Amino acid sequence: MKKKAVTKTKAPAADPALMGLAEAARAVAQGKVTSQALTEACLARIAKWQPRVNAFLQIEADAALKAAKAVDRARKRGAALGRLAGVPLAHKDMFYRAGKQSSCGSAIRRHWKATETATALQRLDAEGALDLGRLNMAEFAFNPTGHNVHYGHARNPWNTDRITGGSSSGSAAAVAARMVFGALGSDTGGSVRQPSHYCALVGMKPTWGRVSRAHAMPLSYSLDTIGPMTRRVEDNALLMEILAGADPLDPTSSREPVGQYVAAAKSGNVRGLKLAVPRRYFWDKLNKPSAECLEAALKTFSKLGVKIVEIAPPDMEAIAAACMVMVSAETAALHAPWMRTRPHLYGDLARMRLENGLALSAVDYIDSQRWRGEAIAAFLTSMGDADAVFAPVADRTAPGIDETDTAGRPQAGKIVATLTRLNRPINYLGLPSLAVPAGFVRGKMPCGFQLIGRPFAEAMLYRFGGAYEAAQPVYQIAPV
Amino acid sequence: MKKSAKKANVTPLTPPAKAVAALPPPLIAGMFAEAGVLLRPGRADTIAATLGTALAKFREQSVRLPLEREPGLFPVLVAEAKKKAKRK
Numbered sequence: 001m002k003k004k005a006v007t008k009t010k011a012p013a014a015d016p017a018l019m020g021l022a023e024a025a026r027a028v029a030q031g032k033v034t035s036q037a038l039t040e041a042c043l044a045r046i047a048k049w050q051p052r053v054n055a056f057l058q059i060e061a062d063a064a065l066k067a068a069k070a071v072d073r074a075r076k077r078g079a080a081l082g083r084l085a086g087v088p089l090a091h092k093d094m095f096y097r098a099g100k101q102s103s104c105g106s107a108i109r110r111h112w113k114a115t116e117t118a119t120a121l122q123r124l125d126a127e128g129a130l131d132l133g134r135l136n137m138a139e140f141a142f143n144p145t146g147h148n149v150h151y152g153h154a155r156n157p158w159n160t161d162r163i164t165g166g167s168s169s170g171s172a173a174a175v176a177a178r179m180v181f182g183a184l185g186s187d188t189g190g191s192v193r194q195p196s197h198y199c200a201l202v203g204m205k206p207t208w209g210r211v212s213r214a215h216a217m218p219l220s221y222s223l224d225t226i227g228p229m230t231r232r233v234e235d236n237a238l239l240m241e242i243l244a245g246a247d248p249l250d251p252t253s254s255r256e257p258v259g260q261y262v263a264a265a266k267s268g269n270v271r272g273l274k275l276a277v278p279r280r281y282f283w284d285k286l287n288k289p290s291a292e293c294l295e296a297a298l299k300t301f302s303k304l305g306v307k308i309v310e311i312a313p314p315d316m317e318a319i320a321a322a323c324m325v326m327v328s329a330e331t332a333a334l335h336a337p338w339m340r341t342r343p344h345l346y347g348d349l350a351r352m353r354l355e356n357g358l359a360l361s362a363v364d365y366i367d368s369q370r371w372r373g374e375a376i377a378a379f380l381t382s383m384g385d386a387d388a389v390f391a392p393v394a395d396r397t398a399p400g401i402d403e404t405d406t407a408g409r410p411q412a413g414k415i416v417a418t419l420t421r422l423n424r425p426i427n428y429l430g431l432p433s434l435a436v437p438a439g440f441v442r443g444k445m446p447c448g449f450q451l452i453g454r455p456f457a458e459a460m461l462y463r464f465g466g467a468y469e470a471a472q473p474v475y476q477i478a479p480v
Numbered sequence: 481m482k483k484s485a486k487k488a489n490v491t492p493l494t495p496p497a498k499a500v501a502a503l504p505p506p507l508i509a510g511m512f513a514e515a516g517v518l519l520r521p522g523r524a525d526t527i528a529a530t531l532g533t534a535l536a537k538f539r540e541q542s543v544r545l546p547l548e549r550e551p552g553l554f555p556v557l558v559a560e561a562k563k564k565a566k567r568k
């Protein structure tokens with residue numbers, strides 16, 4: 001693909017697709033904009049951006065417009081509307097919808113149709129959200145780049161020669177290019193946070209068990225989480241309030257009470273709170289421009305009255321290694337039947353990564369489970385009395401698509417292996433982590449940070465994220 | 481037999497002459513054969529290099545795991561729940 005010049009501009013307010021998700025929902029509810037107008041604006045953005053970023057696998061324009069008109073009629077009648085009524089979303093193609101295809105980004109499931117609907121989708125549907133279609137993703141959600149040999153690579157709207165990150169690649173491209181107001185992603189080793197960092201988005205990897213995984217494609221039982229990707233913190237908090245909570249269909253979902261995430265995101269007050277900064281491991285390989293961007297973000301927090309304290313985290317290399325053992329074993333167990341019978345249908349990158357787990361012993365896998373609680377306790381102890389941890393999401397901004405194409409360059413494997421080194425440990429620890437856009441590195445590519453919290457402390461992360469965004473409204477800049 | 485080993489009532493083991501890689505390629509080939517999955521040429525070496533490194537690092541930690549029940553996923557929450565139960 002020819003390199004296209006991508007510049008940034010302040011988003012003009014005239015295009016309703018450029019609104020935030022919560023803002024759009026309020027505008028529909030108050031009759032300031034129709035759902036039909038929102039949907040048509042999103043479809044216009046899709047017409048412009050889809051050929052450039054390949055975010056969608058399928059666009060359901062007619063069904064979405066029909067649903068939008070129904071919402072507008074309901075509002076005119078004075079019917080009660082849900083919190084997302086008439087707002088177009090779209091989701092990673094691993095959330096099943098009864099009777100519809102769900103390819104999981106694979107050739108193996110290209111024509112597979114689900115018989116059940118994911119609980120996450122049901123909860124969004126119940127609040128009136130529209131579904132504009134199925135989004136591109138890494139094959140079986142198991143690569144961190146967004147490359148997909150079956151459906152074409154997703155491309156970063158900020159520079160179409162760069163990766164979106166993965167595995168929630170289509171979600172990142174669609175939300176960043178303002179084709180939809182928000183999207184679901186899944187995060188087993190960084191698949192929500194890392195593409196959020198590369199595409200200037202807010203992405204929540206919730207506490208393990210916070211969001212039901214019923215009827216969403218499994219990758220790793222012990223590590224999978226589902227989280228929203230949006231442009232603004234309040235939007236993300238709104239989706240999480242709707243998604244979180246116990247589900248009888250998912251016995252691993254938690255009964256912990258759901259926090260007041262939207263209120264936390266809008267509180268704006270972080271004065272007196274404490275952020276912990278673990279320089280060791282997290283800053284070891286960080287490149288200079290990203291480090292400068294994060295230092296500026298820390299200064300912003302300081303100005304907001306947040307106390308910054310440095311901490312010494314436990315052995316994160318060992319935690320990352322334990323995560324690799326766990327994810328490799330669990331994914332291999334799930335895919336072993338297909339790897340025996342249809343190995344040729346896997347793309348090379350997915351197959352290579354899935355194969356690893358077949359070389360592990362049961363004892364190593366069980367030990368990775370046994371150490372988990374102790375590792376979590378060690379990390380939480382290292383936090384001291386801090387309210388959250390501030391850390392980079394990745395060592396650099398989005399690398400090139402060619403640079404990370406393992407089919408084209410043998411050296412690319414080494415780069416790919418390092419992409420999620422700052423995310424994987426947090427999945428092993430099961431802790432919530434919110435990726436927040438910090439700004440742009442040298443004025444070109446997005447750079448974010450992650451806020452890591454205590455178990456079920458998502459509200460605290462939204463409080464920090466919302467306050468930062470109020471001071472540094474990165475979402476006001478859109479790719480053009 | 482060494483005095484310390486006698487005291488602990490264990491038979492001392494003879495350590496291997498040289499350190500064994502966490503995942504030797506022949507072992508990987510055997511595991512793939514057992515699983516009935518085709519192993520492509522060169523893959524055993526790649527897996528040994530990538531996963532083997534992580535496994536070696538993890539085993540440094542896992543050998544120190546105590547013979548106790550694991551503390552649970554979120555020990556802090558468990559501790560809080562126990563406190564609450566006591567208060568009642």
